[in-house]
Amino acid sequence: MGWVVWILTNCFPKLAQKGRLKFDKVREKHLLLLPEKVVVLNDTAASILAFCDGNESIHTITEKMRSSLDSEKLPDFEIMKADITTFILKMVDEGWVVMQDARVKEL
Numbered sequence: 001m002g003w004v005v006w007i008l009t010n011c012f013p014k015l016a017q018k019g020r021l022k023f024d025k026v027r028e029k030h031l032l033l034l035p036e037k038v039v040v041l042n043d044t045a046a047s048i049l050a051f052c053d054g055n056e057s058i059h060t061i062t063e064k065m066r067s068s069l070d071s072e073k074l075p076d077f078e079i080m081k082a083d084i085t086t087f088i089l090k091m092v093d094e095g096w097v098v099m100q101d102a103r104v105k106e107l
Contacts, residue, residue: 011099012056013051013052013054013098014052014054014098014099014100018034019032019033020032030043045087047068054100058088059081062077062081
């Protein structure tokens with residue numbers, strides 16, 4: 001589990017170069033466009049991926065997602081961060097998101 005802590009503190013998720021987010025106005029759906037695939041996203045997935053620009057850590061993405069919710073029904077921060085981490089790591093496994101090392105950002 002140590003590598004997950006390292007990722008949370010030192011890496012910044014970024015949409016893979018081959019991917020692009022788009023909102024289809026006709027179908028009213030969020031899409032992730034890939035070279036040979038179109039993925040239909042729900043609102044939450046689209047919001048998370050919109051923050052995956054290489055400038056935000058998973059911690060910061062969680063803070064921003066949480067701040068957009070109704071303040072009376074806020075989920076536990078750590079549970080939400082774990083869910084977002086799981087989602088982003090699945091996107092990394094698919095090759096749709098890459099993790100940018102903080103050391104690269106400093107160059």
